[in-house]
Amino acid sequence: MNKTCTVVGAGLAGCEAAWQLAERGISVTLYEMKPESYSPAHKMSGFAELVCSNSLKAEHLTNASGLLKAEMRLLDSLILKAAYHARVPAGGALAVDRDNFSIYITSAMENHENITVIRKRIDEIPDGPVVIATGPLTHSVLAEAITRLPGFSALHFFDAAAPIVTLDSLNMDKVFRASRYEKGADYLNCPMTEDEYNAFYDALMSAELAEVHEFDKKQVFEGCLAVEILASRGRQTLAFGPLKPVGLVDPRTGKAPYANVQLRQDNEQGTLFNLVGFQTRLKWGEQKRVFSMIPGLENAEFVRYGVMHRNTYLNSPDVLSKNFSVKGNPDMRFAGQITGVEGYMESTASGLIAGISLAKRLLGEEEPEFTGDTVLGALARHVVSPTPDFQPMNANFGILDKLTERIRGKRNRYEKLAELSLARVNEIKATYHL
Ligand SMILES: Cc1cc2nc3c(=O)[nH]c(=O)nc-3n(C[C@H](O)[C@H](O)[C@H](O)COP(=O)(O)OP(=O)(O)OC[C@H]3O[C@@H](n4cnc5c(N)ncnc54)[C@H](O)[C@@H]3O)c2cc1C
Known part of the structure; x- marks a missing residue:
């Protein structure tokens, strides 16, 4: 049968x-x-x-x-x-x-x-x-x-999802291609000085969050933690977490940056990149304002904003x-x-x-x-x-x-x-x- x-x-x-x-x-x-x-x-x-x-x-x-x-x-x-x-x-x-x-x-x-x-x-x-x-x-x-x-x-x-930006809209005078420890060049890197990091951190900490009903902080699981929640744990948490500069050298200075945002290729054509570790529940307008402070993303076009999900x-x-x-x-x-x-x-x-x-x-x-x-x-x-x-x-x-x-x-x-x-x-x- x-x-x-x-x-x-x-x-x-x-x-x-x-x-x-x-x-x-x-x-x-x-x-x-x-x-x-x-x-x-x-x-x-x-x-x-x-x-x-x-x-x-x-x-x-x-x-x-x-x-x-x-x-x-x-x-x-x-x-x-x-x-x-x-x-x-x-x-x-x-x-x-x-x-x-x-x-x-x-x-x-x-x-x-x-x-x-x-x-x-x-x-x-x-x-x-x-x-x-x-x-x-x-x-x-x-x-x-x-x-x-x-x-x-x-x-x-x-849960939280990370925003995606177009390659065309990035300022490649600042952004450099590299994987950590020179293992290829698959990632785009946005190096930050200490001043840039601090300004970004302050903006992130004061940015407005999107309304989420029934949201229960205790139940957000660590694997997909929102960037602003991670940042709220301390000024240096991002610099030691998703923004850590280890294994990277900024070709413009010949040194490791103070902090570094990585962008990962998101489509086959290599025209879209997502912000690694930037799952977020900031309001969309706030995402544009705050994430555009990342060096190289001044004029970034966000094709998808980060959002929170049940x-x-x-x-x-x-x-x-x-x-x-x-x-x-x-x-x-x-x-x-x-x-x-x-x-x-x-x-x-x-x-x-x-x-x-x-x-x-x-x-x-x-x-x-x-x-x-x-x-x-x-x-x-x-x-x-x-x-x-x-x-x-x-x-x-x-x-x-x-x-x-x-x-x-x-x-x-x-x-x-x-x-x-x-x-x-x-x-x-x-x-x-x-
Ligand atoms: C916002 C968000 C971001 C995530 N990001 C990641 C990540 O980056 N990396 C990672 O590894 N994991 C991530 N996850 C976790 C998880 O890996 C994914 O959700 C994954 O897609 C789960 O696979 P699934 O097959 O269980 O469900 P899904 O892939 O969601 O598939 C469920 C399907 O069922 C359909 N469906 C739902 N209800 C009904 C119904 N009543 N009748 C008929 N069809 C129905 C839906 O339309 C959907 O197509 C994320 C989860 C969420 C919610």
Whole structure:
């Protein structure tokens, strides 16, 4: 008999889950509310939209995000394939042209023989096998339906997105191209003197914030902290944080600047750049006024301003079980940021696990066990680990199983963890015929 499954939400997690199900012969109906409805952060009608940074973070294996990518590559991740197809230069990071990235994934969904795409908003939990991957900006009607599931409750809080400027509008007499420690020249750098930094800091501290209802400071998670909140921790916090000048030499002075704002390429053509670390909830007019004080941005054209967004996630340890299944209802899975993983690749990873494991279940086969010595398994474990204050988690080596042998040096330890993890993923593949 033909096995069927519904996937709600064609974001990163939903598309990955749909792909993994469909590739295993499951007939998937994929629902996406765009273009009928848009969340406050989504703008494109295509799938797998990157709402903030265009970076999927590090690629090297001694970084947990890089290791996660390598694990997912072994498991035929669609989102990773799209990322390599749409990549733009970004030093050691995997950054993409967001349009090309989305076009690739949308086309893979629309043209897969086992996937039917329906552009429709879902307001109730569908019957039958389902993966709910509606993201941190899940439409409020569905969010309410989720909270009515037995034992469920949802938390709401806000994130911040960084502004984007055009290359043409920058003053290249001041801005210089370089990556830290001369590792390429992928970033644009805006060097600041001490006086310029202080003037910028004072303006930032007195700038007006946009109105955000229900905003609860305590619930803004550290990974996407607004620049003005970081700055409010002390005059030097930015200079030691996102504006640190380490590994950079201003060619005009031959010295390291006092502080430095980095701009990262945002599209394939290299015509748009985002302000690294400048997620913000300043009013738009204030962003133009204050950020134009950054040397080189005097006349910058802002094609997108930073904005604050709602972020919804479940109290997953209470309601989820193995492989992102709902406790007591293994035919229902959640995937993506809504489960309490944090980040583009992490959201995708949960979609990959949910998709593969639900497919296995529907086919009457044993579900894989992603163990805690892999980043995939460690993330899945995080969301079901009981904790008094459950918080979203991104990929990091701290959540993996500890090494049993003593290895000196962080890099050597990370290399060992990567070696073990990739060997384990290969073993899981062989054991469960993935
Ligand atoms: C403002 C903001 C900025 C972020 N910036 C970053 C960043 O820079 N780097 C990073 O790594 N992570 C970032 N994140 C966190 C996270 O990685 C992203 O939100 C990521 O896109 C989550 O993937 P997802 O698949 O869970 O959800 P999404 O990619 O948001 O996909 C969910 C999809 O479901 C659809 N949908 C919602 N409700 C319904 C419904 N009722 N019916 C049908 N369809 C529906 C949406 O339209 C959307 O297409 C950010 C999050 C937010 C909110």
